[in-house]
Amino acid sequence: MSRQKLVVIGNGMAPGRALEELFERAPDAYDVTIFNAEPRVNYNRIMLSPVLSGEKQFEEIVIHGDGWYVDHGVTLYKGHKVTEIDREAKTVTSEHGEVAPYDKLIIATGSVPFIIPVPGHKLAGVLTYRDLDDVDAMLLAAKSKGKAVVIGGGLLGLEAAAGLKAQGMDVTVLHLMPTLMERQLDESAGYLLEKAIRARGIEVITRANTKEILGDDKVTGVLLEDGTKLPADIVVMAVGIRPNGELGKQAGLDCARGILVNAQLQTSDPDIYSVGECVEFESNTYGLVAPLYDMASVCGRHLAGETDCAFIHPQTSTKLKVTGVDLFSAGDFAEGDAREDIVFRDASRGVYKRLVLEDNRLIGAVMYGDTADGAYFFNLIKSGEAIDADARDTLIFGQAYAGGAPLDPMAAVAALPDDAEICGCNGVSKGKICGAIANQNLTDLDGVRAHTKASSSCGTCTGLVEQLLALQLGDAFDASAPKGMCSCTDLGHGDVRRLIKAKELKTIPAVMQELQWKTSCGCAKCRPALNYYLLCDWPTEYVDDQQSRFINERVHANIQKDGTYSVVPRMWGGMTSAKELRAIADVVDKFSIPSVKCTGGQRIDMLGVKKEDLPAVWADLNAAGMVSGHAYGKALRTVKTCVGSDWCRFGTQDSTGLGMRLERHLWGSWTPAKVKLAVSGCPRNCAEATCKDIGVICVDSGYEVHFAGAAGLDIKGTEILTKVATEDEAMEVITALLQLYREEGYYLERIYKWANRVGLDHAHKKVVEDLDNRRALLARFDVSQRDAQNDPWAARATDGAEAHEFRVLEPAS
Amino acid sequence: MPSRWIDICDLTDIPVRGSRVVRFQGAEIGVFRTASGDVHAIDNRCPHKRGPLSEGIVHDGAVTCPLHNMIIDLKSGMARGADEGCVAVYPVEIRDGERVHIKLSAA
Numbered sequence: 001m002s003r004q005k006l007v008v009i010g011n012g013m014a015p016g017r018a019l020e021e022l023f024e025r026a027p028d029a030y031d032v033t034i035f036n037a038e039p040r041v042n043y044n045r046i047m048l049s050p051v052l053s054g055e056k057q058f059e060e061i062v063i064h065g066d067g068w069y070v071d072h073g074v075t076l077y078k079g080h081k082v083t084e085i086d087r088e089a090k091t092v093t094s095e096h097g098e099v100a101p102y103d104k105l106i107i108a109t110g111s112v113p114f115i116i117p118v119p120g121h122k123l124a125g126v127l128t129y130r131d132l133d134d135v136d137a138m139l140l141a142a143k144s145k146g147k148a149v150v151i152g153g154g155l156l157g158l159e160a161a162a163g164l165k166a167q168g169m170d171v172t173v174l175h176l177m178p179t180l181m182e183r184q185l186d187e188s189a190g191y192l193l194e195k196a197i198r199a200r201g202i203e204v205i206t207r208a209n210t211k212e213i214l215g216d217d218k219v220t221g222v223l224l225e226d227g228t229k230l231p232a233d234i235v236v237m238a239v240g241i242r243p244n245g246e247l248g249k250q251a252g253l254d255c256a257r258g259i260l261v262n263a264q265l266q267t268s269d270p271d272i273y274s275v276g277e278c279v280e281f282e283s284n285t286y287g288l289v290a291p292l293y294d295m296a297s298v299c300g301r302h303l304a305g306e307t308d309c310a311f312i313h314p315q316t317s318t319k320l321k322v323t324g325v326d327l328f329s330a331g332d333f334a335e336g337d338a339r340e341d342i343v344f345r346d347a348s349r350g351v352y353k354r355l356v357l358e359d360n361r362l363i364g365a366v367m368y369g370d371t372a373d374g375a376y377f378f379n380l381i382k383s384g385e386a387i388d389a390d391a392r393d394t395l396i397f398g399q400a401y402a403g404g405a406p407l408d409p410m411a412a413v414a415a416l417p418d419d420a421e422i423c424g425c426n427g428v429s430k431g432k433i434c435g436a437i438a439n440q441n442l443t444d445l446d447g448v449r450a451h452t453k454a455s456s457s458c459g460t461c462t463g464l465v466e467q468l469l470a471l472q473l474g475d476a477f478d479a480s481a482p483k484g485m486c487s488c489t490d491l492g493h494g495d496v497r498r499l500i501k502a503k504e505l506k507t508i509p510a511v512m513q514e515l516q517w518k519t520s521c522g523c524a525k526c527r528p529a530l531n532y533y534l535l536c537d538w539p540t541e542y543v544d545d546q547q548s549r550f551i552n553e554r555v556h557a558n559i560q561k562d563g564t565y566s567v568v569p570r571m572w573g574g575m576t577s578a579k580e581l582r583a584i585a586d587v588v589d590k591f592s593i594p595s596v597k598c599t600g601g602q603r604i605d606m607l608g609v610k611k612e613d614l615p616a617v618w619a620d621l622n623a624a625g626m627v628s629g630h631a632y633g634k635a636l637r638t639v640k641t642c643v644g645s646d647w648c649r650f651g652t653q654d655s656t657g658l659g660m661r662l663e664r665h666l667w668g669s670w671t672p673a674k675v676k677l678a679v680s681g682c683p684r685n686c687a688e689a690t691c692k693d694i695g696v697i698c699v700d701s702g703y704e705v706h707f708a709g710a711a712g713l714d715i716k717g718t719e720i721l722t723k724v725a726t727e728d729e730a731m732e733v734i735t736a737l738l739q740l741y742r743e744e745g746y747y748l749e750r751i752y753k754w755a756n757r758v759g760l761d762h763a764h765k766k767v768v769e770d771l772d773n774r775r776a777l778l779a780r781f782d783v784s785q786r787d788a789q790n791d792p793w794a795a796r797a798t799d800g801a802e803a804h805e806f807r808v809l810e811p812a813s
Numbered sequence: 814m815p816s817r818w819i820d821i822c823d824l825t826d827i828p829v830r831g832s833r834v835v836r837f838q839g840a841e842i843g844v845f846r847t848a849s850g851d852v853h854a855i856d857n858r859c860p861h862k863r864g865p866l867s868e869g870i871v872h873d874g875a876v877t878c879p880l881h882n883m884i885i886d887l888k889s890g891m892a893r894g895a896d897e898g899c900v901a902v903y904p905v906e907i908r909d910g911e912r913v914h915i916k917l918s919a920a
Contacts, residue, residue, distance in 0.1 A: 178829065187848055240910075257909055283906075334849040335874030337886035337893060521830070521848045524870040524877035524884075547830035551868040551879040559879055563865040804826060809835040809844070811819050 003031050006303065007092055007100050009082045009247065010108035011036035013045055014276030014292040016063055018106065021300025023072055029304065032074045033100050035092070038131060039079035041065060045131070046289050052135050052163030085251040087269060104271055104303060107248055107259060111241035111277035111287065116151065120213030125234045129160045130241070138236065142167035146233030149173075149222045151210055153180040155318065157238035158193075161202050162325075164236070172230055173197065174208035174222070176239075179509065184318045184329040186520050188345075188352050189368040191509030195350070196325045207543075243278045243285050258285050263310035265299040275299045281311065288316045317378045326367075328374035331381040332356065333364035335520065344396045345516040352513060353396055354520060360386050362395070373398030413467040422468070423454035423461045433465060437472045444477075445469070462490060485747075486525035488517050493746035497533055506538050508545060522548075529747035532634065535670055536742050539784035546802065552632035555805050556792045557614055565614060566607040568631035569621050570667065573641045573659035573679075574602030583624030587617055601638030601676060603629055615806050618793035627791035630667065634748070636738075637676045639663040640688070644681035644698070653698035655681035658727055665731065666738060668788035669781070672745030672754070675738065690718045693751040694734055699723075703730040707737060707763065708755035716752055719760050722768045736767045736777040743780075818906070821913045827852065832867040832876070837917060842903060843867035844913065845887050847874055852905045853887035854915045860885075860898030 006022075008015045011034050019032065042064040050056040069076045080094040091101045113128035115121055127137050138160070141148070145168045150161045153175030165171045173180075179190030180197070194204050209225035213235055221231045243258030254260045254268035258280030265273045275295045277287055286292055291314045298311040317330035333356045335341070344353040351369035355362060355377065361384050365377040376398055380387070387395060418431030436442060436451045448465055449455055455465045469477045484490040491499070496515065505511045508530050512522060522530070527548035534542040552558050557565035571580070584604055588596055595607040609617055618628075630637055639662050642648065644655030659679040666677075678689035679696040689695030691711035695718050697704040702725040706718035721737065724730050740763060745754045755763060766773050795801040819837065827833050827846040834857060835842045843857040843866045851874070857867050864880030875886050875893055884893040890902040904916040 176825075182829075182850060242910075334847060334851045336888045337874070337891060338889070339874075519873055521872055523872050524882065527870060527872060547828060547871065550870065555868075559865075559868060561862065561864075561880065563863075563868070804828065804831075804833065807833075809822050809826070809833050811821055811835065811837055 004029065004103040005101055006030035006032045006104045006106070007102035008032065008034045008106045008108060009085075009092065010034075010106075010110055010276065010278075011038065011042050011076070012108060012110050012276060013042065013063065013289060014110075014296045015106055015108035016042040017293050017296035018108075018275055018300040018303070019072070019074070021297050022303050025301060025304035025306070027072070030104070032072070033102075034069075034074060034076045035080045035082045035094055035098075035100075036076060036078050037081040038133070040132065041069070041076070041078075043132065048129075048132065048135050049159035049163055051132075052138060052160065053166040054163075055166075058132060082247060085247060085272075087251055087272075090271070102271075104273065106299065107267070107272060107274040107278060108276045109244045109247055109278045112244045113237060114240040114242055115237055116210060116239060118210055118212055120215060120219070121237075123213055123215045123219045124217060125215070125219030125232075126213060127234060127236050129156050129236055129238045138164060138234070139167065141234040142169050144233060145169060147172070147231050148234050148236065149230055149232040150236045150238060151222075152238035152240070153177070153204065153206070154183065154238065154240070155181060157236070158197060160236050160238050161197070162200065165200060165202050169234075171201075172203040172205060172232075174210060174224070174230075175204065175206045176209060178206050180204070180206070181327075184366075185327065185368070186333060186354065186366055187509045188354070188513050188517075188520060189327060189329070189366050191507065191513055192350055192352055192368045193325065193327060241277065241287055243280060245278050245280075248272075248274065248278070256280050256283075261311075263298070263312070264302045265295055265311060266302075273299050273303070282313055284313055286316075288318065290314065290316055315378070315382050317374065326369055326371045328367045328371040329365065330374070330378045331362070331364035333366050339363070341520060342392075342396045343518055343520065345513060347514045347516060355396055357387065357392070360388070360392075362387060410467060410471060413464060414471055422464050423452075428452050428454035430468065433468050434472055437469060442469075443473065485529060486523055488512075488519040488522050488526050489515060491515055493529065493749075496530070497537075497744075497746070500533055500537055506534065506541055508534065508548065528553075532670060532672065532747055536784070539788075540786070553634070554802070555611065555614060556628055556630075556632060556796065557609065558632040560607065562608075564608045564610055566605050566631075567609050567614070567617055567621075568599065568603050568605045568629040569626035570629040570663070571603055571626075572663050573639055573656050575641075575656060575660060576604075580624055580626060583621060583626070587620045590620070591617055593617075599631070599638075601631075602640050603631065603638060605631070612806055612808060615797045619797040622791070622794050622797055627667075628793045633670065634673050635670050635675070636663075636666045636668070637674050639666075640676070640678040640692070642679075642681045642686040644679075648681055650684060651681035651698070652700050653681060653703065653727070655679040655687065655696070655698050658696065658698075658703075658730065659687075661727070661731065662734060665735065668790070669738070669742070669785060670788075671738070671742055673748050673750045675741075675751065677734075691715070692718065694737065696730060696734070701725065703727065705730060705733050705737075708752040708760070710750065710752045714752070719755070721763060732774065732778060733767055735781055736774045737763055739777040739781040739784075740766050742784075743777075816916055816918045818914045818916050820908075821915055824852070824907060824911050824913055827913070830871045832869075832871065834865075834867045835915070840917070842915065842917075843876075844905075844915065845871055845876060847871060847887065849874075851887075852907060852913055854903040854905050855885070855887060855890050856900040858900065859883055860892065860900055861896070866900070 044061040044063050047061040082092050083095045084093045091099050093099050113130050148164045148169040148171045150157050150173045153173050161171045161173045179187050180193050211225045212223040214221040219235050223229050245255045245259040248259035249255045258278050259274040261274050261279050261281055265275055267274050276292050295311050298309045301309045315331050340357045342355040354366045356364035362380040416430050420430045422430050433452055433454050440451050442448055455462045485493045511530055531545050531548040546554050557567050591613050593606045597605045599605050639659040641656045641659030645651035675693045677694045678687040678692045680687040680689040681698045691709040695706040704723045705721045707721050709718035710716040741751055830848050832843050832845040841857040842854050844854045846852050859866050859878040861883045864878040866876050868879045869876040875884050877884050883896050886893050890900045892898045906914045
């Protein structure tokens with residue numbers, strides 16, 4: 001039988017593997033001709049990163065040397081790009097005019113890097129990261145030891161960044177999304193990765209939207225959407241790839257995103273195969289090596305005459321090739337109702353593991369810091385093996401524990417010797433804890449903490465201490481008594497607030513990782529709480545997470561039962577004017593607002609505003625000088641006043657003036673729960689100051705400052721904090737008190753509950769007696785207010801912030 | 814009734830852990846994007862008191878209704894936990910890696 005002619009367009013890893021499979025089975029079936037647009041032999045593209053970092057030489061990553069082509073009688077055209085396929089004549093033509101006839105053809109043209117079409121993307125010094133030419137260009141640029149900006153914090157971008165850093169460049173990674181490698185990793189693993197990347201001296205900017213690449217003929221910098229300018233000598237775009245199916249399209253083959261193939265890798269022309277990144281199979285395209293090798297194998301076998309082979313869309317796994325960073329992800333790790341998470345975190349070692357199970361089968365795994373069991377989990381995912389209840393208990397510990405008897409945690413604790421260290425922070429042994437429980441008649445965690453210090457620092461041994469309590473006390477110990485802030489954690493609000501400061505945790509993923517959250521991204525209870533704590537504790541650093549806020553605080557209006565909103569403009573101290581009232585009346589008419597009502601806090605409430613109308617309503621109110629009244633927030637709400645000495649024949653002080661001054665000073669600050677103030681001009685108390693969170697009663701000789709009142713679910717008169725002589729001192733005491741509450745209150749805990757928890761004299765000591773502390777509180781409040789008094793309405797009405805919130809999508813019908 | 818796929822928006826138009834509302838021929842649909850990047854489309858009315866689910870906090874493949882905190886699973890449309898109730902779920906496809914399409918019944 002005469003040999004058929006097989007032509008291969010492209011000389012990457014996929015066609016290389018396909019030929020290996022073919023030659024193994026039918027070495028004499030075809031005369032093979034390869035056209036390679038790159039002027040070189042087949043090399044291992046996934047090892048480009050070690051070449052860039054200098055850990056390997058090009059020669060070490062070659063798959064098929066020149067000898068291989070000779071041995072198999074393959075004609076290789078290096079540096080020949082194919083420009084045309086003639087399906088009638090069954091020939092291909094290269095740009096140099098070489099014409100080769102074929103019986104069978106493989107198109108393996110791979111992918112092209114995606115270039116963001118921002119201004120300046122064609123400047124010299126803008127590189128991609130795809131082949132050896134790109135690596136050579138980067139190595140050349142790196143010789144100058146200048147500044148590099150890598151756009152894209154995915155697999156390729158981070159590998160490029162690490163390589164350039166290893167070559168001595170000053171590297172910044174820009175990533176559009178909030179966490180790195182968000183396609184392969186969840187938030188927690190992304191957080192650990194970012195930490196590791198920064199630890200190598202690489203700057204990472206997330207949520208970075210590139211606006212322009214700067215420079216005249218050569219790159220000089222990158223301009224971000226927010227106005228940040230980063231100097232750069234080179235810019236590497238690594239934002240993704242797209243299939244390169246151009247030749248297939250030109251030849252009239254069926255194409256979508258890539259060249260469409262069947263399970264035998266045949267295109268719509270059965271004599272033409274396609275493999276690799278240029279392929280689209282069942283709506284999937286591929287960029288990782290494992291599925292490409294699977295395709296190549298099927299293609300090679302089919303060409304060799306096997307008919308029972310078929311490509312099946314495979315599970316894929318990811319590893320980052322940056323030395324010293326261990327991460328692994330495989331399968332599907334999205335959340336779902338029928339799915340269960342097993343999460344393991346070891347904060348001190350920086351380890352995070354998450355397994356996702358569905359119907360008792362492992363379907364996804366994400367690991368960071370310890371990836372030794374990656375292959376084991378990946379096999380379990382691929383095999384779809386059922387995992388029984390016993391195996392499930394130790395599954396997260398990996399292969400070493402697989403099949404072994406599950407450990408009873410109580411038995412394990414009981415078996416510990418007396419000198420075993422339970423609390424590493426304070427060096428407390430099991431014997432000491434058990435002794436204290438027996439001798440001091442301790443019955444709960446707080447008791448153990450008070451008497452032994454165990455579990456009072458980082459809190460990670462809390463579970464062990466509870467088990468010791470249960471062991472010693474039996475049924476008398478109720479572990480559920482000290483409640484976690486939600487089902488995502490066993491830590492209470494107090495522990496979380498303390499640890500955020502002690503461990504300097506500055507992002508939500510950081511809190512969840514370091515404090516060993518049991519869920520991957522929290523819930524509607526803990527996310528808003530953490531967002532507030534971080535905002536309060538790190539006011540200049542933390543970026544407010546809109547998606548962790550309740551709808552009212554996200555759109556700065558109050559949601560009503562029918563999905564419309566109510567709008568309450570601020571009226572300082574309850575004072576208004578003809579101009580403001582006229583503007584309100586006009587807004588009500590213009591937007592057909594159905595109800596207008598006075599609130600209990602001396603404000604005007606417009607009810608029934610459509611969400612889409614909010615920015616326009618605010619724009620009109622802004623134009624009349626009004627700003628948000630924060631009637632929707634866990635924030636400073638209103639300062640209610642009486643008319644005071646200006647008008648009232650009983651008034652002792654300018655209560656209206658003090659109220660306005662307080663409101664102008666305090667507005668815009670976020671608080672654990674809503675905060676309402678009032679100032680009354682005399683003890684007749686027309687402003688009802690003695691049932692407010694903070695109240696002032698003016699008297700002849702000065703100002704009584706009250707706090708911890710309630711007139712809602714609970715009714716409670718205020719307690720008196722102190723009496724001061726001047727308005728200035730009243731301002732100081734109230735501001736310091738508010739800041740103390742901001743720093744100590746639990747989320748959704750009103751001032752009266754906080755005061756009850758910490759003791760009424762606590763605030764007196766911290767704010768009234770200790771003047772140094774008062775000054776420190778005032779200074780911290782000032783820092784936190786620096787950026788707080790920007791009207792959120794104006795930001796949305798005129799500056800277009802969060803515009804997506806107010807626009808409904810209306811597709812053409 | 815025949816159904817059809819409708820091109821809604823770019824993937825990036827939906828904030829991560831956020832949502833958008835789509836109005837189409839009288840129907841109101843919430844389109845959600847989870848932390849792990851999945852996109853789901855469900856009827857935008859909570860089975861409890863018709864709260865707009867699109868305005869809720871998105872977490873763990875679910876959304877918590879802003880009115881009374883019922884938690885709806887985005888994939889199945891079922892209420893989670895002890896609550897009962899469900900909403901209609903629409904198939905979603907991301908085409909060309911960026912365009913969100915949802916499948917609706919066309920009148």
